[in-house]
Amino acid sequence: MLSSPNKVSEQVMDIDQFYNDLTRADLKPLWAQTGMLTDEPRDRAIPFRWRATEMARLGERSRHLVPIDRGGDRRVLLCANPGLGGAPAATSTMAAGVQYLGGGESAPAHRHTPAALRFMLTGEDVWTRVDGDPIMMKRGDLVLTPSWTFHEHYNLGKVPAAWVDVIDVPLITHLAGIFYEDGPSDDVDTQTKPASWSEIQFAGGPGLVPTSSSAASTPTPYSPLFVYRWSDTTAALDAQLAAKGTEQAAIRYVDPTRGCDVMPTMRCEALRLRPASATRTDRQTGSRIGAVLNGSGVVVVGSDTFGLSAGDIYVVPSWATHRLESADQMDVFTTSDAPVFEALGVFRRVIVA
Amino acid sequence: MLSSPNKVSEQVMDIDQFYNDLTRADLKPLWAQTGMLTDEPRDRAIPFRWRATEMARLGERSRHLVPIDRGGDRRVLLCANPGLGGAPAATSTMAAGVQYLGGGESAPAHRHTPAALRFMLTGEDVWTRVDGDPIMMKRGDLVLTPSWTFHEHYNLGKVPAAWVDVIDVPLITHLAGIFYEDGPSDDVDTQTKPASWSEIQFAGGPGLVPTSSSAASTPTPYSPLFVYRWSDTTAALDAQLAAKGTEQAAIRYVDPTRGCDVMPTMRCEALRLRPASATRTDRQTGSRIGAVLNGSGVVVVGSDTFGLSAGDIYVVPSWATHRLESADQMDVFTTSDAPVFEALGVFRRVIVA
């Protein structure tokens, strides 16, 4: 259809005026929102890796420079994904970092709606209390501090302690669901016990629960077992490798009373690769964070390849391809937000190669 | 502990240097992240209301200025919450707006991982196809286009049509979970049928399902019933009011094969207030969007009071107090992200007054 020049310019003026009027009315034209619906996920977070050696050096400095004080703060160096514009977040949904606690130091009790976990790297006689239950943390142990549980840390030993923290603050912040509360007292209760009540309840082996706490009566949306010992995890991985004759073993940490993920927002898994082996290349929606416990190798994320050593942390953005390759035998602990995607009916995972 | 002036300035230099080194290492000190964990949710979205009259006027102009073309776009005026910095989002997790389709126009098929719903305002002989199933949309009807279902709209009538759109794009974008796909053809299939297959399956009444599609076999995470007729909804509300002798009636739209919310990310409800009555004042985590179908009144959100008339849209940010008050009898359709909070174990709701 032909338009006279005047008509065209009238129409342009019309549309400019129209867009101005929309703005004044706090409205936006959907048709002008380019990039709103992309063919595939575009995660602002980028593939990245933080070196254990560098984090440890900086962590050691922080221990000297920054005292532990009352407050929401802990002495944590948070991974800041370069794609996220300076936000203290490792991925779009999760913050991660390393927490340092000197011998004799303690971090007072608090609680918050974001759920967190600790994956222990180094330290002796280090404890976390979860809703009053004292849990010793040894190398490789996974300790949960689920949403709205009080938790405090104390290092009764002489050597500095360090562990990986993962917390879903970016997700809960985006949802506008943050609540926070200080613990009942400024003093840390440095109680210790040979085993936490939580693990006593599930002592013995798989498939054994106290008669008094069977599945139907579990009152919380998270696992009542707050600690998963590395001694158990390594035994599980060894058993799989011995039996399967394959190149790798993988376990998922689950709520022993329901079999679901340990917390509604985070999936935790451990992976062991034999020397000089590799995982399949996969991609999945949502973000993943890996922490190397033992061994070395590389992780290939999209077009990036990162060397990995014990203590390193890496992130895999949503829908990025991902493959782990080991040099010597490598143990990796991973956290993902897959349960969120599954709960919302939008989880996808494919094996690429 | 006393420090000599030199020591202090050395320490300041140390810490400045330390913070610089952290930044170079893509790390952030947690203890310096103020405002990360707030006592209560701080939603960037603010209480707001968009007037039907203004949206209709602008919608009418858009119909003349903006043709319907192939693409992800629809002719939708999106509510832009002033708290969200110009983003085309009504709340932190949901976009909302009004879609305008002229007589004889159609919007071609596409699908995306964000889930959407339509709440019909005005039009005659207007249809949405959901995965091929043609659904006529009449005033007050709720039509679902769940995650990854193909959908297209066509107006076979002579008069312009308008309906409320709600879609969880802000949530799925934040999760980095957006997938998008054009429909199989440029042509809209303008098929019509007296009733959609989806509603035929659940025809008759509550608690009746085809023997072939009982609960256990439901393969999708969303309701297999794609349309909820206003004639049913108004009958349900009337029945409640007649029986209870109370001031208000409220129904939740649910998946008839499971009783859960219609889609994993959105809760839909309808509320009827008798003339000159009010709801309790409540607050809940997550955001809520209301659309007035009939009647008038006000909504009090936090310290704001907004007048309401038919077609108005308002938003309630996370944890803001909220109360509806009617002038004449008022029907309100609401959508919230409560199912997300519930799935993640962080939902809270309190009655304030």
Add this chain to the structure above:
Amino acid sequence: MLSSPNKVSEQVMDIDQFYNDLTRADLKPLWAQTGMLTDEPRDRAIPFRWRATEMARLGERSRHLVPIDRGGDRRVLLCANPGLGGAPAATSTMAAGVQYLGGGESAPAHRHTPAALRFMLTGEDVWTRVDGDPIMMKRGDLVLTPSWTFHEHYNLGKVPAAWVDVIDVPLITHLAGIFYEDGPSDDVDTQTKPASWSEIQFAGGPGLVPTSSSAASTPTPYSPLFVYRWSDTTAALDAQLAAKGTEQAAIRYVDPTRGCDVMPTMRCEALRLRPASATRTDRQTGSRIGAVLNGSGVVVVGSDTFGLSAGDIYVVPSWATHRLESADQMDVFTTSDAPVFEALGVFRRVIVA
């Protein structure tokens, strides 16, 4: 291996003595229990049909001979399956029969752990109260009186009423789970209301529930909807037939808040066959009871063929082949114990032809 005659007879004596000693010790040798584990189910119940005309004639006589009195009893003629040795049971797990209540008569309140249902045949102004909620019963309505709900019947009309009763007494008796309690008073509360509270809650249409009673909060193991109106059922069946162009339509009655069967022990379905059509031949574990509401035809169960007319009741034993054939259009209401088999992980169903 050869044995001397003496040896054999010694051994026989030994084994006789051994079996005697076992008996004295209240023990049984498993190896002597023939027929304990059969290749396929052997139901003691046999295929059978009871004629409406004969039951009605006898029901009318009972009305004159047997007054309604206080007690566990009702004026019910129970189907006695000839295979079950005189037990008042239609199948191995369910009793069935027709209950007769004269104009002005009432049956007082009681409750019991066996779950029961009523499928209404004839009567005017007839009511059942379920836990105090008065429900009018019209032809074709399904009324539930779930486990441990108080229920009482009253006929406020002038004409005698009759309905089909199905109750899982044989199952609960075998489980040794019978509890029984008389109602709070000898007097029947003959309250009436235009609609029961139970159905008001789910008025309007499929997928609409009161906001106050969403799925998660349902406190009972059975449907909170106690009555399913024939007007709804027939509309559902009509809609299916109109849309599908097939020979039959079938609906399942489900709990509108969960989509599961109406009660944990009984599956209820309604089937409509066009004139001169037939179902597939199937067989399934567990027993089924059918009651014809409208039309006529035959049911083929195993090698038996039974003519069917309105009001007839028939039974299909476990694993017997089964096919319905219509003469004119036929509506059949069926109850089965399939939910029990499913819950116990032993349900099987096959299409034979």
Add this chain to the structure above:
Amino acid sequence: MLSSPNKVSEQVMDIDQFYNDLTRADLKPLWAQTGMLTDEPRDRAIPFRWRATEMARLGERSRHLVPIDRGGDRRVLLCANPGLGGAPAATSTMAAGVQYLGGGESAPAHRHTPAALRFMLTGEDVWTRVDGDPIMMKRGDLVLTPSWTFHEHYNLGKVPAAWVDVIDVPLITHLAGIFYEDGPSDDVDTQTKPASWSEIQFAGGPGLVPTSSSAASTPTPYSPLFVYRWSDTTAALDAQLAAKGTEQAAIRYVDPTRGCDVMPTMRCEALRLRPASATRTDRQTGSRIGAVLNGSGVVVVGSDTFGLSAGDIYVVPSWATHRLESADQMDVFTTSDAPVFEALGVFRRVIVA
């Protein structure tokens, strides 16, 4: 109301005739069924106990007299509850007994819909294969052979083996749900492995599952873990006792992928009583079977008191009061049909004292 003598006798004749006519029509008057609905459960099974010493003596004789042959049979002495009229059943829903397998003997593979379990008493190098997976059975181990899993037993050792069998034959028989099938070959596959595949999958500890078999993908209605080692169970009980400072510890065996009972028809638990202690007195619907593994004491069931020693088996009928009292420390393994009652919505349990 007065009746003339003639009238009365006429009426008696009428009712006699009526009852005769009912019988001819295969109908029963409900009102004449006395004892159908009792105030409380009346279990035909009675409280009872079978002595290990007597069973062992008779088992030893059976080993000499009865060869192991191909067939549904095993060399099992079944407990015959005196209340059940000679049926080979310990309770209304479960059969129980002790199976004897001589050194070098084997029992060929078969499967059946009834679910069974084995609780090992004595033997060395004794194995059960469950769907091909070889499981060594040691004292105190619980081995599942769920519904329709092939299973065979072999004793590769030199000494006779004995274990407790519990199987839900009486329940599945009543339901008319028995299917049976011989194994693929007459020969027992006497494969052995250091650990069964089933237990390798869940090796390591509680809450660890293979990534490849998370909860959502569990395809069976029973636990994928087929063996629960006594070494685990005793550790769990010890941990509870050490922590709680109470008189007793109790664990439930559960499906590690779902937390529900190990099989849909049977609940398995283990109880440890300190010396000279007692449980509360309770009663619950459904039947319970106990087997003493270690120690001695008494069980009080209703008005009966039975002495208990290692290997004894006792039964608690439905709703009978029940209390265990220990002399020295006593370990008891129990099986109940509580999951059936729970699934059907009729479970009740009360603490009496």
